[in-house]
Amino acid sequence: MSFLYRSAFALAGDIKAGRASAVDAVEFFLGRIDTHNGALNAVIAVNPEAARQRAREADAAAARGEDWGALHGVPLTIKDAFATGDLPTVAGIAERAGRTAAENAVAVQRYLDAGAILLGKTNVPFMSADLQSYNDVYGTTNNPWAKNRTCGGSSGGAAAALAAGLTPLELGSDIGGSIRTPSHFNGVFGHKSSYGLISLLGHIPPAEGLLREPDLSVAGPLATSVADLEQALALLLGPAASIAGPCAGAPALAPARFREPGELRVAVWADDPFCPVHPAVRAHILAAAETLEELGAQVDREARPAFDAQANHENYTMLMLSILGADMPAAVREQAAAAVAAAAPEDMSEPLLQLRGIALSHRDWLREDERRQRTRRAWADFFKDFDVLLCPCAHVPAFPHDHSEPMQARTLEVDGQARPYTEILRWAGLTLNAYLPATAVPLGITDDGLPVGCQIAGPYLGDRTALAVAALLEQHHRAFVPPPGYAG
Secondary structure: OOOOOOOHHHHHHHHHHOOOOHHHHHHHHHHHHHHHHHHHOOEEEEOHHHHHHHHHHHHHHHHOOOOOOOOOOOEEEEEOOEOOOOOOOOOOOHHHOOOOOOOOOHHHHHHHHOOOEEEEEEOOOHHHOOOOOEEOOOEEOEEOOEEEEEOOOOOHHHHHHHHOOOOOOEEEEEOOOOOHHHHHHHOOEEEEOOOOOEOOOOEOOOOOOOOOOOOOOEEEEEEOOHHHHHHHHHHHOEOOHHHHOOOOOOOOOOOOOOOOHHHOEEEEOOOOOOOOOOHHHHHHHHHHHHHHHHOOOEEEOOOOOOOOHHHHHHHHHHHHHHHHHOOOOHHHHHHHHHHHHHOOOOOOOHHHHHHHHHOOOHHHHHHHHHHHHHHHHHHHHHOOOOOEEEEOOOOOOOOEOOOOOOHHHOEEEEOOEEEEHHHHHHHHHHHHOOOOOEEEEEEEEOOOOOEEEEEEEOOOOOHHHHHHHHHHHHHHOOOOOOOOOOOO
């Protein structure tokens, strides 16, 4: 039996039935890591002996007829932002090098409670605060489609490992496109869940041991099939039991809004002056919309929710930086406040916008939150007429590594024009600021061989609708395709 690019949940079924061995699966993925990871640097910590021992226990349990759960005996890797007690949790922070956590993150424990075997950790940027995955502890992770290009961030190591066949399933987090952008750059599937569905306790940042769930940020699975996303989401749902108590169960998600493609209402937002989109990304999104239309869906390429996209970006950026700024040194916050005080009130340029978020007072945060709630209402009204929205995960395909500082001085080329690097947050924040679910799907490749995907956004708590549309595109438009050189 081949383990390469096999469904994690189908593999668990085979292990429980005795048709496959967890020991063999662990050895297979360790072999893949040995063969391919040197050129990628996606998996940055492994514990082979612990994984082998757990695999022996999984096989013995299966022989006794025991069922550990939906991931019985399946080896997998985990994004290094999630705390783990058996492997170092560095989160790209030099001061944490070699440190393990006191306990597993809640989401990690849910994979393990379903029978998964922790095989390794995957690379992230410093504090998961970039759309490229590199740090001073582990170095740079390359894209398996083009090693001179980024795999994205912050779940970049996770997406690269999946695309290269080093793991059958991953766990990501997203506050600025950190699931969706790496999925798009590496040609894999990812699901950014509705805000609040999956506990982020044990995610770094903010810090190990905190009991508060961060605003905006969400967790979600990455996989090579929609079916694995759906089953992984079911495992991950629900608040932390230590906070919510034993009676709090997983939230009840609504079923998909349609049963047949002819019942589906699709809006398409493939480009916009607020963040101009690379022609290949735009073309692939429009082609995906055409596929859905040919299946019978109603497709509207002009409809937009009733809010200003630029104003939403400003609101989102300030809210996001207020979260990130809370854990910054006091001197940084003081410098931000001084810069904001000296600036013109109408100056919303990108660097100053971020400083405004870092310096945000609680009173001003409440005002920005009110702006967000009004945007959420506009989205809710929009989704009375549409079931999903197709739009970019990011406005460009994977770009060449660029670690120059300051980050705000970097640029990305769109249609021959240099655009500010931080614009890469704009399409991600469009849906994230309203707490919406969004499934990232691969759509095709550019003329120079780089993956292109899009995000399928649904109404709040409409995760199953977004996933159902993803499944349609997987079946009728494009399924996962391995990068060249990784299929065997």
